[in-house]
Amino acid sequence: MARYLLKRIFYMILTLLIVATVTFFLMKMMPGSPYANEEKMTAQQIRIMNEQYGLNKPIWVQYLIYIAGVFHGDFGVSFQYSNQPVSTLIGSRLGASVQLGLQALILGVILGVIIGAIAAMKQGTWVDSTATVISIIGKSVPNFVLAVLLQYYIGLKLGWFPIAGWGSFSQTILPTLALCVGPLAETARFIRTSMVDTLSSDYIELGRAKGLSRTEVIRKHALRNSMIPLVTLIGPYAVALMTGSMVIENIFNIPGIGEQFVKSILTNDYPTIMGVTMVYSIGLVIILLITDIVYSLIDPRIRLAGSED
Amino acid sequence: MAERVLDVKNLKIDFHTYAGEVKAIRDVSFHLDKGETLAIVGESGSGKSVTTRSIIGLLAKNAKIVGGEIDFHGKNLLDIKEKEWQDIRGNEIAMIFQDPMTSLDPTMKIGQQIAEPLIKHKGASKKEAWAKALEMMKAVGIPNAEERINEYPHQFSGGMRQRIVIAIALICEPEILLADEPTTALDVTVQAEILDLMKDLQKRVKTSIIFITHDLGVVAGMADRVAVMYAGEFLEYGTVDDIFYNPQHPYTWGLINSMPTLESQTLESIPGTPPDLLDPPKGDPFAARNKYALKIDLEKKAPFFKVSDTHYASTWLLDPRAPKVEPPAEIQRRWAKYAKMKQTASNS
Numbered sequence: 001m002a003r004y005l006l007k008r009i010f011y012m013i014l015t016l017l018i019v020a021t022v023t024f025f026l027m028k029m030m031p032g033s034p035y036a037n038e039e040k041m042t043a044q045q046i047r048i049m050n051e052q053y054g055l056n057k058p059i060w061v062q063y064l065i066y067i068a069g070v071f072h073g074d075f076g077v078s079f080q081y082s083n084q085p086v087s088t089l090i091g092s093r094l095g096a097s098v099q100l101g102l103q104a105l106i107l108g109v110i111l112g113v114i115i116g117a118i119a120a121m122k123q124g125t126w127v128d129s130t131a132t133v134i135s136i137i138g139k140s141v142p143n144f145v146l147a148v149l150l151q152y153y154i155g156l157k158l159g160w161f162p163i164a165g166w167g168s169f170s171q172t173i174l175p176t177l178a179l180c181v182g183p184l185a186e187t188a189r190f191i192r193t194s195m196v197d198t199l200s201s202d203y204i205e206l207g208r209a210k211g212l213s214r215t216e217v218i219r220k221h222a223l224r225n226s227m228i229p230l231v232t233l234i235g236p237y238a239v240a241l242m243t244g245s246m247v248i249e250n251i252f253n254i255p256g257i258g259e260q261f262v263k264s265i266l267t268n269d270y271p272t273i274m275g276v277t278m279v280y281s282i283g284l285v286i287i288l289l290i291t292d293i294v295y296s297l298i299d300p301r302i303r304l305a306g307s308e309d
Numbered sequence: 310m311a312e313r314v315l316d317v318k319n320l321k322i323d324f325h326t327y328a329g330e331v332k333a334i335r336d337v338s339f340h341l342d343k344g345e346t347l348a349i350v351g352e353s354g355s356g357k358s359v360t361t362r363s364i365i366g367l368l369a370k371n372a373k374i375v376g377g378e379i380d381f382h383g384k385n386l387l388d389i390k391e392k393e394w395q396d397i398r399g400n401e402i403a404m405i406f407q408d409p410m411t412s413l414d415p416t417m418k419i420g421q422q423i424a425e426p427l428i429k430h431k432g433a434s435k436k437e438a439w440a441k442a443l444e445m446m447k448a449v450g451i452p453n454a455e456e457r458i459n460e461y462p463h464q465f466s467g468g469m470r471q472r473i474v475i476a477i478a479l480i481c482e483p484e485i486l487l488a489d490e491p492t493t494a495l496d497v498t499v500q501a502e503i504l505d506l507m508k509d510l511q512k513r514v515k516t517s518i519i520f521i522t523h524d525l526g527v528v529a530g531m532a533d534r535v536a537v538m539y540a541g542e543f544l545e546y547g548t549v550d551d552i553f554y555n556p557q558h559p560y561t562w563g564l565i566n567s568m569p570t571l572e573s574q575t576l577e578s579i580p581g582t583p584p585d586l587l588d589p590p591k592g593d594p595f596a597a598r599n600k601y602a603l604k605i606d607l608e609k610k611a612p613f614f615k616v617s618d619t620h621y622a623s624t625w626l627l628d629p630r631a632p633k634v635e636p637p638a639e640i641q642r643r644w645a646k647y648a649k650m651k652q653t654a655s656n657s
Binding site for chain 1: 365367391394395396397398399400403404406408411412413414415416417425426429430461463474477478
């Protein structure tokens with residue numbers, strides 16, 4: 001296990017280095033400059049500013065300085081937000097995004113598993129068709145449409161939950177609902193397919209021949225085996241949700257990282273773009289590692305390469 | 310007279326399909342005595358599996374029981390509710406499936422899978438069930454059982470997995486064991502081991518076995534009695550000697566004739582294909598493939614003619630009015646041997 005982890009961590013660092021490199025040069029290729037009103041600045045001012053932020057150096061030197069900084073956990077200083085360090089800036093906003101993302105993920109996956117499992121058990125009946133329709137709608141209706149509907153009907157008409165803002169738990173309800181529909185639909189569809197497959201396997205039949213009831217067979221044998229493919233699906237989904245949904249955060253006025261990302265791209269705020277991208281990538285490689293470990297825990301047939309036995 | 314554990318009378322089962330009602334089981338009757346092994350032999354699609362599945366209440370959703378009765382301890386198994394089934398399955402009637410590679414839950418420890426029926430039916434504690442599971446693993450001949458009880462199915466070979474499936478089936482010491490082609494998916498050498506194991510455990514647990522196979526070679530060493538099934542009906546049944554050395558139905562002749570022997574130069578086969586059970590033939594279902602068929606075979610199915618106390622066959626050839634026919638050479642050789650066997654039996 002230790003050998004496996006070391007190997008994986010080495011590859012993770014390599015991956016992050018490649019991501020940082022590609023993003024750095026792509027970003028430099030973007031048109032425009034970080035200065036909001038460049039035309040009003042004198043050549044002198046621009047030169048001073050460039051010197052201040054190190055933008056006058058050759059690109060490869062800027063690159064090396066940046067990479068060296070990243071290894072020290074220093075993402076540089078934001079051009080936009082009153083010279084705050086990017087790490088502080090992201091840190092202050094990551095919490096909201098992670099909380100919202102986790103809530104939406106957990107709710108979506110749990111509901112999705114239940115709906116998918118019921119659909120599979122009632123395969124071919126109206127229950128199954130209803131579940132299919134739910135997942136098609138959930139998959140095809142954009143979550144911002146749903147967000148607006150929730151705000152209007154549940155927030156405004158019924159007045160059950162606050163429409164927007166961030167701070168109390170009740171304020172997280174509507175954005176969580178809007179955001180959970182994606183993973184819910186995906187999970188339901190996935191679990192249904194995989195469960196139908198599992199339910200037709202011989203070991204389910206053997207479970208019945210042992211005298212187990214239908215629900216016992218599903219609980220003891222079918223569920224765990226149907227969940228295996230889900231693990232690979234949830235990993236990347238988790239990262240995407242937790243690093244922020246730009247649109248949802250905007251609609252509900254949530255100070256999350258997604259909103260930050262959009263702004264930083266629009267203003268050529270290089271250090272912030274890099275910082276957010278790196279956070280996303282770090283999240284992704286860590287989740288992928290966790291996914292693989294969880295995978296081997298659920299399915300004994302998977303042995304982590306490089307680990308003993 | 311031996312104690313009867315199961316009595317199947319006039320069983321009829323249809324399958325509902327888009328094309329219509331498939332008459333899969335058409336009037337099948339048989340019984341099972343305590344401690345004996347009944348082999349049901351037939352081609353694929355003859356209804357062997359459906360017959361056994363009806364005995365454990367695990368028919369497909371589109372199956373419909375049209376008529377008949379399965380008597381088990383005075384209860385008609387065709388009438389009982391799902392709840393009662395759950396008490397019978399795995400406890401009084403157990404089943405072994407064909408493919409050991411897919412019969413076990415890939416994500417559950419072997420020990421837990423073996424212990425499961427015991428916990429369910431006998432109210433055993435986890436610890437008791439675990440100890441008994443270990444005992445069963447040793448009984449079915451799994452080496453290093455103490456360690457292997459914690460392993461998962463993928464760590465076992467096909468033969469070992471079938472031993473585990475047998476352990477699961479027998480842990481509650483059921484009265485009836487249904488074995489649906491339990492050795493078909495295994496290597497020939499492993500087959501023999503599994504069959505020996507089943508015979509050995511049958512004696513210890515005193516269970517009755519219904520053994521389904523299409524392999525007559527397996528039947529000879531395993532069964533006490535044999536029933537030959539074709540197109541949803543029994544055509545002939547009797548003891549192993551009756552069927553192997555004094556076969557009467559031309560279909561049985563065909564089956565025996567297609568078994569290769571040490572002397573055979575060519576592989577014999579039965580020409581043609583079984584009838585379509587969406588619209589089953591009126592008379593003897595085998596008539597269309599039968600070169601010995603009489604005119605009446607096409608019109609009316611023959612009743613079961615009694616050959617001996619243990620041996621019955623449904624063929625018009627046994628009617629006193631039927632013309633004498635010459636069966637294949639191999640069958641004549643067997644008949645001669647049978648006559649000799651009878652003589653030595655009556656002499657001694």
